[in-house]
Amino acid sequence: MEPRLKKTVVMVGMMGAGKSAVGKELAQMLGVPFVDSDAEIERAANASIAEIFARDGEPFFRDKEAQVISRLLDGTPSVLSVGGGAFLRAETRRRISQAGISVWLKADLDTLWQRVKRKDTRPLLRTANPYQTLAALMADREPAYAEADLVVPTEAGFAIETTAEKVIEALTRRPDVLRTDPHDDTLSPDQ
Ligand SMILES: Nc1ncnc2c1ncn2[C@@H]1O[C@H](COP(=O)(O)OP(=O)(O)O)[C@@H](O)[C@H]1O
Ligand SMILES: O=C(O)C1=C[C@@H](OP(=O)(O)O)[C@@H](O)[C@H](O)C1
Ligand SMILES: [Mg+2]
Secondary structure (H helix, E strand, O other), rough: OOOOOOEEEEEEEOOOOOOOHHHHHHHHHHHHOOOHHHHHHHHHHHHOOHHHHHHOOOHHHHHHHHHHHHHHHHOOOOEEEEEOHHHOOOOHHHHHHHHEEEEEOOOHHHHHHHHHOOOOOHHOOOOOOOHHHHHHHHHHHHHHHHHOEEEEEEOOOOOOOHHHHHHHHHHHOOOOOEEEEEOOOOOOOOO
């Protein structure tokens, strides 16, 4: 049978938008593999993202990130969550639009802040004023995220599952990506 998901769904957006958490839930709902570019890089390097930034520098990390994403896009249709900076590279945006579909998980600054402030795993936020850094990154990056194929808002009050259901809703309007069988209600958002 033709697979239900025809292209890899790539979750993009700011740190704390929920790309990793929602992507994992979405993959489970769709019954496809879940991959996270950060986790793949950490596994290959046997080091954390923060260690890679400190040891090899951000440009090295960005090159690895682009390579890993390009390789993962050649695989079976999956949900792929990428790091917040990945979609800034024009070549990566092109690869994603050619081989997959991008979904911008869009959240407001305070929602992002509430979600990132609990963890110190993100090297770019290890600054004197991480809230201000997050705000500046967001202002810088939104024009690139706006190039994503689909936009799904995620608010503070939304549960991870609710956001994943919203992504499915958006994907059902794209029959070139998600085949919906009228007799199959396993993807119905109200299940
Ligand atoms: N409604 C929600 N949607 C997404 N993430 C949420 C939500 N509520 C809390 N979180 C938490 O926010 C944190 C950041 O999410 P994460 O998936 O790591 O974001 P990203 O990969 O985009 O940086 C995680 O600990 C996640 O569990
Ligand atoms: O926004 C960024 O530049 C980054 C986001 C992180 O991933 P998440 O967006 O999953 O937190 C991780 O790739 C790295 O810390 C850099
Ligand atoms: Mg993540």
